[in-house]
Amino acid sequence: MTINVDAAEMRRINLATVLGVIRGKRTTSRIDISQITGLNKATVSYLVDELIQEQLVQEIGYGSSSGGRKPVLLKFNANAAYAIGIDIQITHMTTVVSNTRGEVLYRQTKPLALDGRTSLYQERLVDLILVEVAAAMKATPPSPHGLAGIGVALPGIVNFSAGTVYYLPNASVSDWNLQAALGQHFEVPVFIDNDANCGAWCEFQHRNSRVQNLVHINAGVGVGAGVIVNGQLYRGKDGLAGEFGHMTIAALGRECSCGNYGCWEEYASERSLLRYIRESGGEKPGTASEWSIVEQILYEAQHDNRAYIRAFHTLGEYLGVGIANILNGLNPEQVTIGGMLSRAATFILPEIERVLQHRAILLNKSTSLSIANANAVAIGAAEIVIDQTLFSYPKQGSFDS
Ligand SMILES: [Zn+2]
Incomplete structure (x- = not known):
């Protein structure tokens, strides 16, 4: 039994690795992937076929060859899924819908007139987020993998893995599980993170x-x-x-x-x-x-x-x-x-x-x-969602291939 579980796990890791390589390049081919990952050609072919079936990868014609058969070019399907990212600041909030490459197809900025000292602060913030998410969901086109999730960035001290907010400036909040408070309203996963972390992730994703x-x-x-x-x-x-x-x-x-x-x-x-x-x-x-x-x-x-x-x-x-x-x-x-x-x-x-x-x-x-990109925080919040859902496996280099 253990062997089966390990094989399944290995397949998941390999799938994510192959997908990561394809995502990281404008175009690539099965032979390139085999060389980059060290996986043999048959395994790569099998995994790529599965990713094509899942509509995460597309074949887009033939590349050049220095002799022999021309390789089929592969491209990551950036519109395979979408994510919603929300940047909450003290004075305003920005909501985006992005595809898996962080390309924005919807953006909305609203003033945020919340008095953080009132006990209603948490409830009202949740309500405002729900309104913005509902509008963003309407703007999200259909896609093979649908809405991957919702990412919320906050200008305070946040425990990403626990989903709790330790501290928000100008608000009386401590150990507030915002992830759970929002999660009960949605069927897709919700992640919360610190705004600077989201900005960093966006800027990192969009660099070579x-x-x-x-x-x-x-x-x-x-x-x-x-x-x-x-x-x-x-x-x-x-x-x-x-x-x-x-x-x-x-x-x-x-x-x-x-x-x-x-x-x-x-x-x-x-x-x-x-x-x-x-x-x-x-x-x-x-x-x-x-x-x-x-x-x-x-x-x-x-x-x-x-x-x-x-x-x-x-x-x-x-x-x-x-x-x-x-x-x-x-x-x-x-x-x-x-x-x-x-x-x-x-x-x-x-x-x-x-x-x-x-x-x-x-x-x-x-x-x-x-x-940085003026919307880096909101885009990064969406990209963290994509990373935690579609790519939530060990990255290349974190295992022995
Ligand atoms: Zn200080």
Whole structure:
């Protein structure tokens, strides 16, 4: 009996491995897959036929040959399934429907006017998510594997495997099992994760395979990071990894909401931007418009408001200090910056790069730095769903082939 179970398990692993290879390439062939995975040609053929039957893989004609039969080209069916991703922020929420390649076919952003101090907060947040999911489901086209699931990203401390929220800024929440609260409403799986993790996963998925280590910084009301190490999200033992917003950058610095002093977040977030404006003699912009406060400050800075430009420069400098610490600790190939403050890239990026020249050591100085996709968090939440459902087997390299 044990042998049968192992054989079935091995087949599942091999199927996922072959699918992973096909997904990772624009086109490939059975012979290529055999060479990449080390699986023999007959096994690959058998597995590919099964994936074609499941409509996960398509044959799209013939490739070139340097002699002998031309290989049949294989392509991953990006529309084999869809997933819904939701990015919950303090002021707004964004919902996307994406295919298995993270290509977005529906996107909706709504303001989120929730008072986190009321006891109704959890109920109301669940209700709002249900409304957005219902609309997204209507926009999801039919597909061979249907809706794979729903991913929800939150700007707080989340235990992905337990499905619980430990902490949300501006909300009285602790040990809240949001996965269970949402799960009872749907027949498809629900996953919840930290927003920076989702952003990191999206940015990692959309880069070439040379990038295996990536840090995504989400800079907005708070500062968080998602860390990809060797092609996997690094979550830490309790799911708390990536809370770089609370690393100390000034030992005797400002008091942070976490109770510590001198946390990075106190120097590189939206509230620090407002403080820098005050300190350089500027006035806080009014809140008459529909724009977020960062968008208003950005607009004024683009129109030569010197106090606002100086504030962005100071913010960029402090973002740079923290990023240098992260680079020196993790040595990734790529750093991406997302969140509301990343919209001020023209003001903050040159400052970050300048600081890295001083504070990052050796080759870390030349680490590739870029601004993330504006919807990276929502797309990443959907892509985590795809990964946890369609590709939930050990990846290539994690077993002996
Ligand atoms: Zn802190």
